[in-house]
Amino acid sequence: MSSNLQMKILAKETAIYGVSSIVGKFLNWLLVPLYTYVLQQQSDYGIVTNLYAWTALLLVILTYGMETGFFRFANKEGENAQTVYTTTLIMLFTTSLLFAAACVVWQVPIANALGYPSHSEFIALLGIVVAMDAFASIPFAYLRYKKRPLQFAALKLLFVFLNIVLNLFFLVLCPKIQDWAIISSWYNPDYGVGYVFVANILATGIQTLCLLPAVVEGFRVAQEGLATPTVPVQSGSKWFSWHLLKQMLRYSLPLLVLGVCGIMNQTLDRILFPFFYDGADAQAQLGIYGACFKVAMVMMMFTQAFRYAYEPFVFAKHKDKKSVEAYADAMKYYIIFSYMILLGMIIYLDLLKFIIAPSYWEGLKIVPVVLWTYIFQGVYFNLSFWYKLTDKTQWGAYFSLIGVVITFALQAIFVPRIGYMASAASSTVCFFVLMVLSYFVGRKHLEIPYDLRRIGIYTGIVVAILAGYYALAHFLPINEWTKMGIGTILLIIYCALFYRLDGRTLIKKK
Numbered sequence: 001m002s003s004n005l006q007m008k009i010l011a012k013e014t015a016i017y018g019v020s021s022i023v024g025k026f027l028n029w030l031l032v033p034l035y036t037y038v039l040q041q042q043s044d045y046g047i048v049t050n051l052y053a054w055t056a057l058l059l060v061i062l063t064y065g066m067e068t069g070f071f072r073f074a075n076k077e078g079e080n081a082q083t084v085y086t087t088t089l090i091m092l093f094t095t096s097l098l099f100a101a102a103c104v105v106w107q108v109p110i111a112n113a114l115g116y117p118s119h120s121e122f123i124a125l126l127g128i129v130v131a132m133d134a135f136a137s138i139p140f141a142y143l144r145y146k147k148r149p150l151q152f153a154a155l156k157l158l159f160v161f162l163n164i165v166l167n168l169f170f171l172v173l174c175p176k177i178q179d180w181a182i183i184s185s186w187y188n189p190d191y192g193v194g195y196v197f198v199a200n201i202l203a204t205g206i207q208t209l210c211l212l213p214a215v216v217e218g219f220r221v222a223q224e225g226l227a228t229p230t231v232p233v234q235s236g237s238k239w240f241s242w243h244l245l246k247q248m249l250r251y252s253l254p255l256l257v258l259g260v261c262g263i264m265n266q267t268l269d270r271i272l273f274p275f276f277y278d279g280a281d282a283q284a285q286l287g288i289y290g291a292c293f294k295v296a297m298v299m300m301m302f303t304q305a306f307r308y309a310y311e312p313f314v315f316a317k318h319k320d321k322k323s324v325e326a327y328a329d330a331m332k333y334y335i336i337f338s339y340m341i342l343l344g345m346i347i348y349l350d351l352l353k354f355i356i357a358p359s360y361w362e363g364l365k366i367v368p369v370v371l372w373t374y375i376f377q378g379v380y381f382n383l384s385f386w387y388k389l390t391d392k393t394q395w396g397a398y399f400s401l402i403g404v405v406i407t408f409a410l411q412a413i414f415v416p417r418i419g420y421m422a423s424a425a426s427s428t429v430c431f432f433v434l435m436v437l438s439y440f441v442g443r444k445h446l447e448i449p450y451d452l453r454r455i456g457i458y459t460g461i462v463v464a465i466l467a468g469y470y471a472l473a474h475f476l477p478i479n480e481w482t483k484m485g486i487g488t489i490l491l492i493i494y495c496a497l498f499y500r501l502d503g504r505t506l507i508k509k510k
Contacts, residue, residue, distance in 0.1 A: 024160040025301040029355070031167055032294045035196070036357040038171050044193045046274075046283035049290030051122060051197075053270035054114070055130050060263040062099055062134035065255025066092060067141045068388065069248045074145055081145075085218045086239045088138050088248070096131040103127020115274065125197045132208045139214040155210055162203035170195035254393040261400025265430050266377070268407050269423035276415040289420035291356045292363035295349075299341050299374035306334055307381060324448045331382045332451050336498055338375045339462045343494055345371055346466065347487030350480040366424040373424070376431035383435065386442035395445075399437055403430045454501070461497060465490045 035045050070088050074081040103110070104124045111120035143152040174187050174195075219239055264271075270290060274282045345352065346368055353364055387395040407430045414422030442448075469490055473483045 024156050025297060027160045027164055029294060029297055031164060032291060033355045034167060034171065036291050036360055039193055042287035042359065043283035045291055046287035047193050048196055049270050049286050050274065051126060053267040055126050056267050057263050058130045059133055060259040062096055062130060063137050065252030065259055066248065067137050068255055069252035070138060070141050071145065072251060073248055082218065082221050083241055083244060085142055087241050087244050089215060089218060090240050091245060092135050092138050096135045100128045100131035119194065122194065122197055125201050129201050129204045132204050136208055136211055139211040142214055142218060155207060158210060159203050159207040162206055163199055166199035166202055167196065170199055251391065251393065254397050258393065258396035258400045261404045265400065265403040265407050265427065269411060269427060272411055273415060273420065273423055276411055277419060278416050285420055288360050288363040289423060291360040292366050293370055295352055295355065296345065296367045296370035298345055299338065299371050302341055303374055303378040327448050328450050332455060334378060334382060335455055336458055336502065338378060339458055340494065342371045342375065343462065343465060343491050347484060347491055350484060363420065366421060369424040369428055373428040373431055376428065376435050380431055380435045380438055383438040383442055386446035390445050392445060395441060399434050403434050406430045406433060461494060465494060
């Protein structure tokens, strides 16, 4: 299969997964104005920002690299793919159930430690949500493995739809009809931000129930031996293999360190900010930072959609002798389209800012910084496959530990001095360093012919466009609409250059 055809298949699957990722994240993105306009104080959104940062970290811990481990062993020669699936399911179900029970039992001391003594139920609610999400990661991985992107997208969008509807119900509708007997019997108008977490657990629970057919299918097929009947299970039943589990844990546990450190690099800014910031309004400042951080989420949506398609693509194509060429092309096109999003977000920021309340606009200066963070993060994700494909996942742990040290040190030093701008910049520096380290170390283990010359050309073009845009906006007495008009022309120039340099080659049929 030619590299161009592989890129078209990858692009198609990225587009389908993007329905759930981009459209879903965009719809969730619309909750940001709801929260910033409806919640009474900026500190309320600070609570949402802080606790959801914790849940992101806990989700990585509870999956402990088994999602990637599933793809690796399901595609590994000599392994029964269906037994890999059911073994992973049983393991994740057990650990997730234990975690949920612990959060319910010890919700009070945990809430006290995090600074929410009056709302310990937040801990119980989010603990159950994280447990369900951790378990659901494997059925979702199974749908990706089975090339069912439409089903995957439908279930992801179901959660988004339910979460939005329930948030609107609790935060907008209920205050207007709270005098109705059926509502007043349980609704508490002073509970406020708590209903954000109530909506989440209800939506997550329904999504988990909808995944049960994929779970049942896995056990049924494994029992009937329909998956790969020529590959016997090495030990244990058709549903569970201790021998296989030990191999998967040996492969995946280094990814746990990698994942924990990686997500800490993404969320430490929101977890540690209340501890490092000296001002009395720490939660309010965190709310401003969290809301403006969300403005830059378009880049994260694109990166996540790409990741969903790229991970199974890489493992499936690893045996192809020309796979390294496909990896190099994927990197180049990822960077090209990321730069396109970067330019669009910066140029139209004066429009995008209206998705959050004006009281949060002071934090918009972090948006360009966060966009660069997401680009470096996406490039690092592309580069990371050299140690996953060569089973040297310990290198990922080393890099991530370095990233945690960088992030923690920069925040500890600069957050007390310059506030949330230091939080944003620390993540950018972290992923830039990790990107560079992964590239140079990876060259010694898996040689991939990245087109650095062409990538450098695009980077130079983007830097020149941004420099010109900022210079014109700063030195010329123009209004916001004229500035966006000039920016639009510059964006069109970038798109035209892309078409001339690589666009025609990408769409050319072979």
